[in-house]
Structure formats: structure tokens, C-alpha cells
Amino acid sequence: MNVTCKDRERIFEDGTAAEWAALAAHAAACATCTEEIRTWQSLSVAAKELRDYSPIPGLWSRIERALIEQDGRKARRPEGKWWFSFLPNVSLGWQTAVAGAFALILTASVTWIISRPVRDPGKQDPLLKNAALKEVESAESAYKKAIDKLAAEAKPQLDTPATPLLASYHEKLLVLDSAIADLRAQGGLNPSNAQLRYQLLAMYQEKQRTLEEVLGAGK
């Protein structure tokens, strides 16, 4: 195998053993490559100075104690993790008072919901009405499809990012996808919440921008 000075950087980055051997053979007659290899290797040698595996007295016993304590706390916790499991720690009188207050709030809320006047449809409502909701959902679905197409185009670059920048974009997109999934899950529970829809739209827009940047970076 023949290598030249031009191959040096590529071999530094991702050379096979055979390519390294060929570079070494080339370096025997090339002072520049000899010096470059020496400089490159000196970083690896210098890195060893940051290695100190001397024993750490007492660290394991400290960790062991902490693990036992944490395990003990976990074991003491009741099996059922329902949200009012703190009640056994509260006296019976307080439990009755809390239950009474809760019942009162519930009754008042139900009464208010049933008896509240019908609002003027012209007024702005933070909740989306049925027709508006359908419109939003259909637009959102079309937008999502368009972004998915963009994502499919960017996929090859993201799957094997050639630069740290692309790797960062990849990470950012993973975070955005996770946030979108969260918002969609919340939106599923409360589809009429316009605020959630706006947040979702902002996330999609950010994803679109990022994908455009990925495609731009690949050109």
C-alpha cells in the first residue's frame, strides 16, 4: 500500500492498522511526516500524565454505606405509591378535615361548572372549540408530514454524523423529538388547550429550522 503526505490527516483520523504501517514506511523517508507523527503521538503520551489509578482509601466503604442506606429507605417505602400515601403519617383528625375540605371543593366545582352561564362565542377562549380543533389538528398533521420528509432527507447525515456539528444537531433533534412527544402526550390528554398547541408549533418550527441547518451543513 502506498501512502503520501496527503493521506496523513485521514490516517490520523481513521486509519487502519495497514494504513498506519504504510504511513510509518513513508515517514522513514519523509521528515515532515516523521515530525507530524511524533507530534501527534506526543499528545497520546502526554495524556497518560492525566492517569492516576492510585487506591482511594475509604471510598468503597463510604459508597457501600450509602447504598445500604438508600436500599433501606426504598424498603421502608410502602408498596403502593399512590399520591395520598402520606396520609398514614397524618393524625385521624387532620385526615377527616382534609377529606371534608376536598369534598367541599369538589362539590363547589361541580356546582359551578353546571350552573355557569354560557359564554359569548365571540370572546376569545383559551380552549379550542370543536371546529377550530379539527382545523388545527389537520394543519398540524400536514406540517408534521412535511417535517418528517425533511427528517428523512437529513437522516443519512444524522445517522453517521461526519462532524461534531452534525453530532450536536443529532443530539438537539433527539431532545426536540422527546419534547414534542411529551407535548403531544399532554395534548392528547387535553386536546383543546391552545397553549399546548402553540408550544408544539414552536417545537416543530425549531425542528424544521434544525433540519434545514443539517441539510445546509451537508451541502
Add this chain to the structure above:
Amino acid sequence: MGTMGLALPWKTRITSALHEPAAIGRWETRVGPSEHLTGGPAQAGAKPANEDAALAAACRAGDLRAYERLYVLHGARMKNLARNVLGSAADAEDAVQETFLKVQRSIASFRGQSSFVTWTYRILINTCYDARRSRLRKKEVTTDDDSEETPRREPRAPGAHPSLRIALVRALEKLTRHQRDVFLLYEVEGFRHAEIAGMLEISEAASKNTLFQAKKNLREMLEPPRSSAG
């Protein structure tokens, strides 16, 4: 790129090491699986997959001896990595302890997509950066006069050349987080790119490229200033 070498106070030592006949051959073997820890703490990838799975299963079952085994195999290396990220031995010990606690808390959610040890190191790295962030926040709150963001460095074990270490540590602080992580994991801790990819959740190619960029940047930072006369 210049050919004048690095302005490192340890250059003579490195040079003599590289003049050994097998120097280039050694580099060649470094391309493959990391080997420079032979005789040191056990390597993540050197253990058979079933041992890794057995360790994970024993930890999941709450067996303290399994945690101890994990500590025996990786404790020193974990602490070294944490110290190089955090710059303090005490903070590093806290980070290692916190990592073990997080492993115990989250072991039920470990699905085996990566090796157990890789997963543990991923937790350690995240724990270290959480600690760095929290230290920076504390620093902002106390509005200390000392605004330098670089972690404080403590005296090291005898044998380490102080000026060598300090020069490299300072240069490492100027790298991006990813470049620093990959350099520390590959060059200092001796992990392979496949392992690093699992720890940092990046591809193997990205790990190789990041290491290359990190070393290029370090080389530029550590190179002596070029003479204007030349």
C-alpha cells in the same frame, strides 16, 4: 501544519520514547482496541458480554457484592475520569458515589441496549457535568471574585510531571465538552471508540472524528508560537 513539534516541557521524554524502534508499531496497535491499560484496572470492553450481563443482573437483584465487584473493576478509573472532568479529587469521589447510587436507583430501568459498564460510565459522565453546572451556579450566586471557570486542580500523585499536566489540563479546558470527553475516554482511560460511542450516545465515526478534532486543537494550543522572522 507546522513541523516544529509541541512546546511541551516533557518533549525530551516523549521524543526519547518515540525513538524506540517499535514506537510507530505501538501506535498502529492503538488504532484497534485500547490496550494501554494492560495491568491496570480492567477494561470495559475486555470482559465477556455475559460477565457484564451477570454483573447487571446481580446489581438488579440488589447484591452488594456485585456493586463491590463493579467498584473493584472500575472504581479507580471512574474516579480518574471524574477528577479529570471536575478537577478535584473530593468532587470526583462524590461523583463516583453518586453514580453508584444512581445505578442502584435506576438499575430496574436498564434494558441492556448497551453494556452495563458503558451505561454506568454514561451515568458518571452526566453526574460529573451536573456537578460542574451546580458548582458554576453556586459560584454565580456567591459572586465570588474568582471568576475563573476552570476547575481547580489538586496536587497529583508523585511521578506526574506538573508542568506537563498543567499545560494539558489548561488546553483541555478550552476544548468543547464533547472533544474533552472523547479525548479523556480514549487517550487517558483507554476506551475504544465503540465503547465511547455507547457512553456518549454518538456514532463510532463521530467519536473518531471528535478525537481527531480534539487532538488537532490541542496540537495548535500546545505548539510554540511561530517565529515571525522565519
